[in-house]
Amino acid sequence: MNVRLGPWSMRLAPRSLAVTALLLLIACAVAVAAISTGEFTVPVPDILAALAGEGTPVAELIVNKLRAPRVATGLLVGAAFGLSGAIFQSLTRNALGSPDFIGFTAGASTGGILAVVAGGSAAVIAGGALAGCVITAVLVYALSYRRGVQGYRLVLVGIGANALLLAANSYLLTRSNIYDAATAAAWLTGSLSGRGWDHAIPVAVALALLLPLCAYVARPLRMIEMGDDAARAMGIRVEPVRAVAIVAGVLLCGVATAAAGPVMFVALASPQLARRLTRSPGVTLASSALMGAVLLTASDLIAQRLLAPVQLPVGVVTAAIGGAYLAFLLRKDRY
Amino acid sequence: MRPAEHTEPATEAGGDPPPRRGRQVTLAAGLLVALGLLVLVSLAGVALGARAMPLTAAFDAFLAPDGSSDHTVIRELRVPRTLLGIGVGAALGLAGALMQSLTRNPLADPGILGINEGAALGVTLALGLFGLTDPTVYVWFAFAGAAGASLVVYSLGAAGRTGGGPVRLALAGIAVGMVFTAMSSAILRIDSQTYDRMRFWLTGSLAGQTADTALRLAPFLVAGLALGLCLGRPLNMLSLGDDAGRALGVAVGRTRALTAVAVTLLCGAATAAAGPLWFIGLAVPHAVRAVVGQDQRWVLPYSAVVAPVLLLGADIVGRLIARPGEVQVGIMCAAIGAPIFILLARRRRLAAL
Numbered sequence: 001m002n003v004r005l006g007p008w009s010m011r012l013a014p015r016s017l018a019v020t021a022l023l024l025l026i027a028c029a030v031a032v033a034a035i036s037t038g039e040f041t042v043p044v045p046d047i048l049a050a051l052a053g054e055g056t057p058v059a060e061l062i063v064n065k066l067r068a069p070r071v072a073t074g075l076l077v078g079a080a081f082g083l084s085g086a087i088f089q090s091l092t093r094n095a096l097g098s099p100d101f102i103g104f105t106a107g108a109s110t111g112g113i114l115a116v117v118a119g120g121s122a123a124v125i126a127g128g129a130l131a132g133c134v135i136t137a138v139l140v141y142a143l144s145y146r147r148g149v150q151g152y153r154l155v156l157v158g159i160g161a162n163a164l165l166l167a168a169n170s171y172l173l174t175r176s177n178i179y180d181a182a183t184a185a186a187w188l189t190g191s192l193s194g195r196g197w198d199h200a201i202p203v204a205v206a207l208a209l210l211l212p213l214c215a216y217v218a219r220p221l222r223m224i225e226m227g228d229d230a231a232r233a234m235g236i237r238v239e240p241v242r243a244v245a246i247v248a249g250v251l252l253c254g255v256a257t258a259a260a261g262p263v264m265f266v267a268l269a270s271p272q273l274a275r276r277l278t279r280s281p282g283v284t285l286a287s288s289a290l291m292g293a294v295l296l297t298a299s300d301l302i303a304q305r306l307l308a309p310v311q312l313p314v315g316v317v318t319a320a321i322g323g324a325y326l327a328f329l330l331r332k333d334r335y
Numbered sequence: 336m337r338p339a340e341h342t343e344p345a346t347e348a349g350g351d352p353p354p355r356r357g358r359q360v361t362l363a364a365g366l367l368v369a370l371g372l373l374v375l376v377s378l379a380g381v382a383l384g385a386r387a388m389p390l391t392a393a394f395d396a397f398l399a400p401d402g403s404s405d406h407t408v409i410r411e412l413r414v415p416r417t418l419l420g421i422g423v424g425a426a427l428g429l430a431g432a433l434m435q436s437l438t439r440n441p442l443a444d445p446g447i448l449g450i451n452e453g454a455a456l457g458v459t460l461a462l463g464l465f466g467l468t469d470p471t472v473y474v475w476f477a478f479a480g481a482a483g484a485s486l487v488v489y490s491l492g493a494a495g496r497t498g499g500g501p502v503r504l505a506l507a508g509i510a511v512g513m514v515f516t517a518m519s520s521a522i523l524r525i526d527s528q529t530y531d532r533m534r535f536w537l538t539g540s541l542a543g544q545t546a547d548t549a550l551r552l553a554p555f556l557v558a559g560l561a562l563g564l565c566l567g568r569p570l571n572m573l574s575l576g577d578d579a580g581r582a583l584g585v586a587v588g589r590t591r592a593l594t595a596v597a598v599t600l601l602c603g604a605a606t607a608a609a610g611p612l613w614f615i616g617l618a619v620p621h622a623v624r625a626v627v628g629q630d631q632r633w634v635l636p637y638s639a640v641v642a643p644v645l646l647l648g649a650d651i652v653g654r655l656i657a658r659p660g661e662v663q664v665g666i667m668c669a670a671i672g673a674p675i676f677i678l679l680a681r682r683r684r685l686a687a688l
Contacts, residue, residue, distance in 0.1 A: 095505075095506050096442065096505060096506075096509075101509075143677055143681055144680070144681065146681060153680055153681070156676075156677075156680035157677050157680050157681060159442075159617075159676075160618075160673045160674070160676040160677035160680060161673070161677065163613070163614045163669040163672070163673045163676075164669055164670060164673035164674070164677075166669065167665070167666040167667075167668075167669035167670050167673070168666075168670075170663065170665065170666050171662060171663075171666045174662075174663060174666075178531060182530075185530075264513075265513050268509065269510075269513075272506065307521075307525075310524070310525060312521055312524060313520075313524065315517075316517045316520050316521050316524070317517070319513040319514065319516060319517035320513070320514050320517040320518065320521075322510075322513060323509075323510040323511065323512070323513030323514035323517065324510075324514055326506065326510040326513075327487070327491055327507065327510045327511060327514070330491050330492070330503065330506060330507050330510065331491055
């Protein structure tokens with residue numbers, strides 16, 4: 001389906017649009033459910049009142065200080081992971097090329113653990129994670145550079161780097177005392193508990209800055225998926241587009257890890273789930289981001305309620321749900 | 336290194352192989368050298384550690400035990416640990432090579448295809464939830480986990496019209512592995528004492544296994560190794576594709592099933608013994624293929640010999656750099672193997688399958 005508006009035209013696939021709209025609806029529904037339910041139930045009209053600053057003091061405390069920032073962090077972090085995964089899977093033309101598999105999230109964890117062991121504050125941990133992610137990305141890219149970067153080589157080098165960094169992480173964990181190890185391990189499986197606005201806002205700013213970049217490279221990326229030469233023949237400047245996409249993807253991954261810890265598998269599973277739902281031939285950015293947001297917030301809701309009062313880290317639930325759902329979709333896969 | 340030569344298994348199905356004696360002799364000699372290296376590393380593994388001992392003490396410990404603490408350390412700790420290292424390393428290397436050949440997937444690895452995660456879930460259930468600490472009991476949980484994982488992954492990855500592409504199988508493995516790892520961590524999360532006890536095993540460690548454990552797990556490892564090493568010839572023929580393999584007289588289904596049984600035995604026993612080690616099974620066959628080429632009759636034994644050299648070497652280094660404590664072998668394996676793997680991935684096209 002083509003939409004024309006003056007000099008611009010856009011190709012729109014009805015199924016992609018429907019899936020995207022549906023995911024948006026689900027994300028809103030999950031967010032409302034997460035804010036409204038719990039030990040203290042806040043009815044839906046009261047949520048709006050509390051957000052507007054006109055609710056009861058208790059409702060305002062629970063909604064504005066506790067639940068809303070947590071849900072917002074979940075939505076934003078999930079979207080950032082989904083987007084980052086979609087970008088890298090598209091660049092490497094490989095489902096395994098997502099940042100949690102090629103060492104970027106592991107690098108962010110290494111930075112984070114070093115900060116935990118050094119006894120840093122939340123801000124230092126976040127900074128360590130972001131730095132770890134960027135450094136890892138630069139190293140992996142540099143190590144796989146050999147007259148251009150080829151997708152498969154990047155994946156293999158990334159898997160090597162991932163193994164190395166996971167080893168470093170385990171080493172740091174077993175060397176540290178049990179209290180540091182428990183703290184670091186909780187952060188390592190990814191957690192959204194106790195997240196305030198100061199966690200959500202950096203991710204929101206990063207998304208606001210990087211989303212236009214992603215939208216700008218989305219179409220050329222689809223072309224590059226067909227091969228560099230084919231893309232060049234279509235008039236796409238391959239290297240600049242790729243560089244912009246990589247920078248955006250690394251920053252999104254780093255910021256998201258800094259906020260919520262390395263929530264594994266969201267970046268891997270979201271683009272694959274979105275792609276199968278939209279039946280799109282390639283990776284789709286918008287639906288991947290929304291899928292990430294839904295996956296993470298829904299998982300967080302389940303992590304809080306499933307074994308209450310035991311709170312599971314959200315990373316455990318994303319892994320279980322994302323993995324099971326992906327297996328379910330693979331079952332009737334036609335690729 | 337010379338470029339990987341492609342031997343053609345098809346020519347060997349009927350009649351004698353073409354005259355390439357020189358290469359066969361070179362490969363056999365190389366295998367002997369690798370075996371020699373393994374013996375050397377094993378001896379070093381007995382002699383070196385938190386307290387270095389002369390090799391003569393090792394022989395005395397068995398021939399003329401005098402009950403000294405040195406002899407006890409050697410008999411009760413060092414020798415079983417080294418034997419366990421040989422068994423686990425050979426199992427993981429062979430399992431990785433078998434899986435890469437069977438699935439024709441360069442990323443196949445007991446860890447990536449979710450099989451070690453399945454075995455680890457079995458052990459976590461046995462130890463963490465049911466409190467079963469006897470290795471002969473929990474190894475069956477590991478087998479059940481590994482078999483369940485490979486069954487699910489294979490049926491997911493091989494179903495459908497195309498019979499399962501490489502990425503699809505890897506995705507299925509990762510998806511299933513994700514679920515299993517999540518369940519293991521959830522179990523450990525409930526009880527922090529279990530977490531403290533199991534976090535060393537979870538990173539992969541050869542320490543803390545007694546001679547008894549090694550002995551009880553040995554039959555499973557040996558059975559898996561023997562079965563796996565016999566599969567080189569049919570796997571060679573299957574590497575041409577199922578139809579070509581069938582035409583050459585290979586029982587495709589039976590070969591697949593036997594390979595799956597071997598992989599289950601190898602991965603289950605190795606994981607029960609040393610925790611979910613990964614990366615050895617991925618990296619060693621890649622490195623081996625880069626040297627010996629595509630002939631599975633050489634790739635399988637080479638992988639089974641080179642992998643324990645890497646594992647024991649890593650274990651020894653891990654014992655030496657943090658005396659009197661030690662760094663877990665899983666960590667050291669990745670620390671030593673990963674740079675080599677990155678170098679290989681970078682410097683040459685990894686020998687394709």
